[in-house]
Amino acid sequence: MTDATFPENEFDSHTTRSSAPLIRVRDLTKTFGEQTVLDRLSLDVMQGETMVVMGGSGCGKSTFLRLLIGSLSPTSGSVELFGHDLSQQSEASLSQIKQQFGILFQSGALFNSMTVAENVALPMLEHSGVDPSVVAIQVKIKLEQVGLREHASKLPSQISGGMKKRAGLARALMLDPKILFYDEPSAGLDPVTSAEIDQLILRLSRELGVTSVVVTHEMNSAFTIADRMCMLDKGCALMIGASEDFDRLRTLTSAETSTLTESQLIVRQFLRGEADGPLTARRSADDYLDDLQVREASRIVVGSGGA
Numbered sequence: 001m002t003d004a005t006f007p008e009n010e011f012d013s014h015t016t017r018s019s020a021p022l023i024r025v026r027d028l029t030k031t032f033g034e035q036t037v038l039d040r041l042s043l044d045v046m047q048g049e050t051m052v053v054m055g056g057s058g059c060g061k062s063t064f065l066r067l068l069i070g071s072l073s074p075t076s077g078s079v080e081l082f083g084h085d086l087s088q089q090s091e092a093s094l095s096q097i098k099q100q101f102g103i104l105f106q107s108g109a110l111f112n113s114m115t116v117a118e119n120v121a122l123p124m125l126e127h128s129g130v131d132p133s134v135v136a137i138q139v140k141i142k143l144e145q146v147g148l149r150e151h152a153s154k155l156p157s158q159i160s161g162g163m164k165k166r167a168g169l170a171r172a173l174m175l176d177p178k179i180l181f182y183d184e185p186s187a188g189l190d191p192v193t194s195a196e197i198d199q200l201i202l203r204l205s206r207e208l209g210v211t212s213v214v215v216t217h218e219m220n221s222a223f224t225i226a227d228r229m230c231m232l233d234k235g236c237a238l239m240i241g242a243s244e245d246f247d248r249l250r251t252l253t254s255a256e257t258s259t260l261t262e263s264q265l266i267v268r269q270f271l272r273g274e275a276d277g278p279l280t281a282r283r284s285a286d287d288y289l290d291d292l293q294v295r296e297a298s299r300i301v302v303g304s305g306g307a
Contacts, residue, residue, distance in 0.1 A: 102172030
């Protein structure tokens with residue numbers, strides 16, 4: 001067994017840096033009715049790093065992202081950006097905070113009736129109040145950064161899926177954000193285009209010093225771009241650590257896994273994309289129990305109605 005230790009449900013050494021985290025999440029909980037989607041999640045993201053948040057479908061990734069950008073309010077706990085608790089801000093203050101980050105949505109979220117350039121210009125036209133000629137120059141600069149300047153006059157229907165992602169990224173960059181949030185940036189793309197998006201994310205991080213939070217379940221992409229990773233499962237953080245820690249866990253031989261905890265085995269199965277393991281065994285058992293409960297509830301309702 002390797003001498004490496006794997007953080008589980010705890011902070012890693014990055015949280016001891018002298019500089020304050022740009023994003024600080026503490027005991028974050030979100031419930032919808034009786035369903036707990038996120039359960040006391042704590043996480044720091046430091047300036048200039050790329051944090052990849054991953055996990056299976058229904059693990060809470062999308063809800064976590066919505067809480068990070070302030071489009072949802074937590075049931076309890078806190079999300080701080082730039083030292084400000086989002087849930088404690090006035091509408092005006094929250095708007096100012098939101099201007100300091102950009103979002104790349106999964107589909108690109110372009111307006112179909114507007115050209116690529118018009119889509120990219122929107123944030124600056126809406127928030128800056130600068131002269132349209134200045135906006136036009138900035139649009140050209142941002143499109144050049146993502147390799148789309150020659151496609152500025154095209155409509156979204158005239159460009160590929162990968163180009164839509166890059167146009168969405170150019171729009172997210174328009175206000176020179178300190179943080180970029182990515183929602184499944186490689187989803188629906190072929191391997192070559194996905195690799196191009198990964199390299200674009202790396203280049204922007206390196207050249208602009210942008211802090212990035214990337215929600216994804218694409219492992220090739222995750223290991224390419226991540227400085228650190230967070231694995232979510234049932235709304236909890238099973239593991240938070242450097243990408244090297246996750247890679248060591250992924251590449252252990254079967255003989256070296258005998259001392260791993262169940263949580264670490266779940267993370268390892270997810271990273272390796274294996275069909276057999278504790279994750280699928282638990283899922284099958286949960287589905288069966290849920291099915292039994294539904295059937296029992298139906299039987300009781302039908303029985304009561306008959307009475």
